[in-house]
Amino acid sequence: MKIRSLRERGLVSALRQEFRGSWGGVFVGIGDDAAVVRKARGRGLLTTDLLIEDVHFKTAIHPPFLLGRKALNVNLSDIAAMGGRPLFALLGLGLRSGVGKRWVEEFCVGFKKALAEAGVALVGGDISAAKKICLAVTIFGESEHVVLRSGARPGDLIFVSGRLGEAAAGWRLLRKGYRLGTSKRLDPLLKAFLDPRPQIALGRVLARRRLASAMIDTSDGLSVDLHHLCEESGTGAVVELAALPISPLLRRIENNPFALALHGGEDYQLLFAAPAANRSKIMRLAPKFGLTEIGRVVKGKRIQIIDGRGRKKLLPIKGYEHFAS
């Protein structure tokens, strides 16, 4: 895309041009007071996220194309965690002085790429001046059967998709000055942080086939997210440390990969509980979606972890080392 001016009116019309297109279900897109869209099939889903410069990202670290893609994808991850299908997006864009046309163009190209990948239409937004870049993304989606955080029952098994701790390890490397291409071997970790992908297809199959009893995405880290799931379900959990999906690469480069796997955030994988009776059906999905059984739901309120020697201890709840503070 080509942006001629960053003044609000010029930018709005450039974005309108860029994101125009004929999308199923969009009767009126960008350009009126509100977008007009088709009604949801099943129930409607709504989620919003703020991404703020120097709190959630740094322009010196995050290439704008990847940031654009991530800004949409972290929101799509919330829809995935409900088992939903994302339909329409809105983008609030606060831009500070010093952000050039090129940055905005690349950001928009990345955002548009993520829209295309998910089949989602941008239907509206707002542009403003700001002191720090501010990205406010809202998604409207739909689902005929939603999977909440609150449906886990004692006896359910706990699964997670993908690998844990990758994004947190990537963030550590980025802070040390590594960039994509610095070391091809380490790029997967950097990408996990810079360019996470929402697990929409997995969420949908789990919801449609009624396989999961409760689900959440791992945005804050396993310990925090499992805590949320258990708290909402009124249950405890037992997690097997040895079962956590930790990549050989993470094991090689981190002294304590378990800490990152347990407490690192930003992986945007799905963490879900499922009745034990569904285990074999779920394991048939494992090769496609990279699923790992990591523990089980129990009565009570405690989340315990079983270490390599079979000892149980309470799982401390720690947030991801947040880079703003």
Place this chain on the structure above:
Amino acid sequence: MKIRSLRERGLVSALRQEFRGSWGGVFVGIGDDAAVVRKARGRGLLTTDLLIEDVHFKTAIHPPFLLGRKALNVNLSDIAAMGGRPLFALLGLGLRSGVGKRWVEEFCVGFKKALAEAGVALVGGDISAAKKICLAVTIFGESEHVVLRSGARPGDLIFVSGRLGEAAAGWRLLRKGYRLGTSKRLDPLLKAFLDPRPQIALGRVLARRRLASAMIDTSDGLSVDLHHLCEESGTGAVVELAALPISPLLRRIENNPFALALHGGEDYQLLFAAPAANRSKIMRLAPKFGLTEIGRVVKGKRIQIIDGRGRKKLLPIKGYEHFAS
């Protein structure tokens, strides 16, 4: 409401508590990965706005209660301009250090008041640290018959609700140091800026009874908003200066009240076109909604203004004197 801590988790649970409630059509509100809501009746409407500190408001000028109410109401105004019914809201809240619990509490009370006034449920949101306060509000609404900006036809009449230029005059006074209560006589102008009310009922009756052919809210000022409406409709317009609804108060305190009426923004009134055949039906609504006929839609692209002596000239398109720049 009472907020104990501004740390994210504490604040989220305080807000969740405060905005909980049983709302028609909300199956899952704040607290899961996404809200689950009923489908729209008719078509869905989506709109979002960013309000950023020192761009759209100043904490030294805007009392937090009124800012909370305005943050929702300016978004509701976009739904009103479509002839829609607002249903659900999402709030992204970026808070900087130095913003105290009291400020957040009062902001939330104001936001909640506006929700209650419009019968809208807050179903989700996000909280973040920020350098400047950042408010990202999204509304989902519905309408069986939407009124777009693009439906005006030559021969249609042009109407506006309320009075023009009040908010801009209020903003001028606020910048000069006036506050609510400084002068009771001037309070209506200050309130027009600090506490605008969305014209939802008017928008709905115009849509439901198919009275308006095109509609927009006057957020940027009559000249800019009429330009948008005409541009989308592919028409021109003629506006009678003498017909503009300017309050006696505005005439008394401003040397050039017409400039404010034409180019002042933030009034959040409705500007609409309607076939001449609907004039009498619309005038029957005038006492209730304060409607004024101000001109007519014509062929071409020009927007002309007829001054008090019957002379026509082009209407310059000027934005509201934006306070960030």
